[in-house]
Amino acid sequence: MSAQILIVEDEPAIRELIAVNLRHAGHVPLQAADVASARAQIDAALPDLVLLDWMLPDMSGIDLARQLRADARTRELPIIMLTARAEETDKLQGFDAGADDYLTKPFSPRELLARVRALLRRSSPESTDDPVEIAGLRLEPDTFRVTAQGAPVDLSPTEFRLLHYLMKHPDRVLSRAKLLDSVWGDHVFIEERTVDVHIRRLRLALQRSGHDRLVDTVRGGGYRFLPA
Numbered sequence: 001m002s003a004q005i006l007i008v009e010d011e012p013a014i015r016e017l018i019a020v021n022l023r024h025a026g027h028v029p030l031q032a033a034d035v036a037s038a039r040a041q042i043d044a045a046l047p048d049l050v051l052l053d054w055m056l057p058d059m060s061g062i063d064l065a066r067q068l069r070a071d072a073r074t075r076e077l078p079i080i081m082l083t084a085r086a087e088e089t090d091k092l093q094g095f096d097a098g099a100d101d102y103l104t105k106p107f108s109p110r111e112l113l114a115r116v117r118a119l120l121r122r123s124s125p126e127s128t129d130d131p132v133e134i135a136g137l138r139l140e141p142d143t144f145r146v147t148a149q150g151a152p153v154d155l156s157p158t159e160f161r162l163l164h165y166l167m168k169h170p171d172r173v174l175s176r177a178k179l180l181d182s183v184w185g186d187h188v189f190i191e192e193r194t195v196d197v198h199i200r201r202l203r204l205a206l207q208r209s210g211h212d213r214l215v216d217t218v219r220g221g222g223y224r225f226l227p228a
């Protein structure tokens, strides 16, 4: 499944090369040439992952990583630091600032994609392509297909992502804010009752096979996907 990945890198050739490779892998690359632009984009909408260059014109990537970790909204944002420096102490400083992983330039596209995939898998299992199946309801992220006891279920892209997230986190109470953050990417501009609208549509789509009963309303808490 595709992830929105913000590339913060001041060298246009490297930035473009990374963007091309991410696009080929099915992701949506966003680009920033400095910290100010990166901040503005992150403030507008949370990406799924940030590739962050160390040396940037207006501020160091390390300082941006520190700022992101200090803010509740961006604390969990997955960060991979990019740097030309290979010294061990720099690496430690990067991890200290809150980077989840580290790539030393020059790196191969294959290595980049492997690290991105691994970090996405760790940070948001729903963004990976593994099919998930619960009580005869099967969702295949790579083909965007949902079936109930083998029969196809028609879902809009939003309901698909919502169902995917619910099925990846069964038996857990998920608040509307949490669902907005995880499914819509950010909840800055969207009202929480939007979640209820899409839950209603999702239940409707699952009604025929009876799987709508798996989407449980938790009074005052949000929603929970029953494990069976």
Ligand code: CA
Binding pocket: 009, 010, 011, 053, 054, 055, 056
């Ligand atoms: Ca640089």
